Amino acid sequence: MRLLVSGGGTGGHIYPALALIEEAKKKDPTTEVLYVGTKKGLESQIVPDAGIDFKTIEIQGFKRSLSLENFKTVYLFLKSISDSKKIIKEFKPDIVIGTGGYVCGSVVYAASRLHIPTVIHEQNSVAGVTNKFLSHFTNKVAIAFDDVRKDFPDEKIVFTGNPRAQQVAHMQKKNRLAQYGLNDEQPTVLIFGGSRGAEKINQSALEAAKNFTAKNYQVLFVTGRVHFDEIMKKAEKMDIPSNMVIKPYIPNMPEILPEIDLIVGRAGATSLAEITALGIPSILIPSPYVTADHQTKNAMSLVERNAAKIIKEQDLNGELLSKTIDSLMTNENERDEMAKNAYQMGVRDAADQLYSVLQDLI
Missing domain, CATH: 3.40.50.2000 (Glycogen Phosphorylase B;)
Structure with missing residues (x-):
């Protein structure tokens, strides 16, 4: 499997992605993974430290108030879609998954436009803005709380839970x-x-x-x-x-x-x-x-x-x-x-x- 993953900004978006990558490599050691994030996000430190190939695009979130900065946000979003398409065409993934944060908006949307299978994972009980937007284009929406079902197209929803749970589930007490x-x-x-x-x-x-x-x-x-x-x-x-x-x-x-x-x-x-x-x-x-x-x-x-x-x-x-x-x-x-x-x-x-x-x- 050639797996492209995108998610960033907070550990809540990054750690589930890393747990999935770990599981994918356990099941198939030949799995090739590329992670796409931003230079400023927490992912730029955590992902390379985990030994995973990492590339960046530039994107930012909208300001809630009227601001000239929002014009830059629109420009960066459009440019980041173009940059994402270049990365995707170069890596040639079998599938693309987004785990939340602004960065995955561009990456998953670009993949869907290129007719590559896409999945998003929503960790919270309330859907993030990016995942709400992407749910109209992605093939499947994986969720961890039943309460979030109302925020997504019902026919796309799959309840999986949060991959991070599997990483800790079998840890034992060792007098640490x-x-x-x-x-x-x-x-x-x-x-x-x-x-x-x-x-x-x-x-x-x-x-x-x-x-x-x-x-x-x-x-x-x-x-x-x-x-x-x-x-x-x-x-x-x-x-x-x-x-x-x-x-x-x-x-x-x-x-x-x-x-x-x-x-x-x-x-x-x-x-x-x-x-x-x-x-x-x-x-x-x-x-x-x-x-x-x-x-x-x-x-x-x-x-x-x-x-x-x-x-x-x-x-x-x-x-x-x-x-x-x-x-x-x-x-x-x-x-x-x-x-x-x-x-x-x-x-x-x-x-x-x-x-x-x-x-x-x-």
């Missing part, structure tokens, strides 16, 4: 917490606002720290590199309990997830795929800064099945956070029930299912 100064035998809470961190979550976790003193559980608080120095300056003036460890970043975060008894964090599609694949109870704090408030809708899909609790960012503070954590960490039966419900929602063969969709179109 000691390297972070924690006790491998003690129940553990992970507080994590995403790879870049989240200011309100970080501030609330710091405010909550005093309430974790002498608890029979421990807390791993990951701030994100951008916020770490500021958080540590504040922490130095406080009495941080010995059962709370603060780190800027955890390399390959999924590896430690089997060690975690409760996750506190955002409700991005990749995070929820990992949480449900492993069956981990969670306290979700959806980002209010995302399109169509889709993280709240993502979170509610778990909350409604008693697989997670939710705290709106506008309500978040240290007292509420520590009380919610403590209520779960002192109630093992409730955590077990949430874990079971989360696990039942997981799609642990999502990459395999998406790969099958591609194969059926070739």
Whole structure:
């Protein structure tokens, strides 16, 4: 198979693509892959580091207000379609898949105009603008949440789940917490606002720290590199309990997830795929800064099945956070029930299912 993949801007678009590529190469080691992204996007760092051939086009999103910059956006979009066609004709893919972000709009649209089979993958419970547009031209639309069906042509929809889930589904507990100064035998809470961190979550976790003193559980608080120095300056003036460890970043975060008894964090599609694949109870704090408030809708899909609790960012503070954590960490039966419900929602063969969709179109 010659597979061309495009998706970028955030890890939520990139990591599912990498999971699919990994699965494709497992099934057929002769698979050739080309990834098309942008120079400025996160994909320009992550994809080459994964050893995948990478090419770029230039594109940007529309401004929500009237702006001369939007004329440049239209120009770049038209040019990027032409550039995408050149890349596609040179690589000669059997199939093209887009996993979201502006960049895949040009690539998948260009492929459809060249009569090459195309698929898009929507990770969230609310469709992105690019995927809504592409759904009119693509052959299939793969989804990870049933709630998003209403946003796409029904006859094109295939439920696959999020390929990222399959990458973490079979990870086992291997006592990895000691390297972070924690006790491998003690129940553990992970507080994590995403790879870049989240200011309100970080501030609330710091405010909550005093309430974790002498608890029979421990807390791993990951701030994100951008916020770490500021958080540590504040922490130095406080009495941080010995059962709370603060780190800027955890390399390959999924590896430690089997060690975690409760996750506190955002409700991005990749995070929820990992949480449900492993069956981990969670306290979700959806980002209010995302399109169509889709993280709240993502979170509610778990909350409604008693697989997670939710705290709106506008309500978040240290007292509420520590009380919610403590209520779960002192109630093992409730955590077990949430874990079971989360696990039942997981799609642990999502990459395999998406790969099958591609194969059926070739």
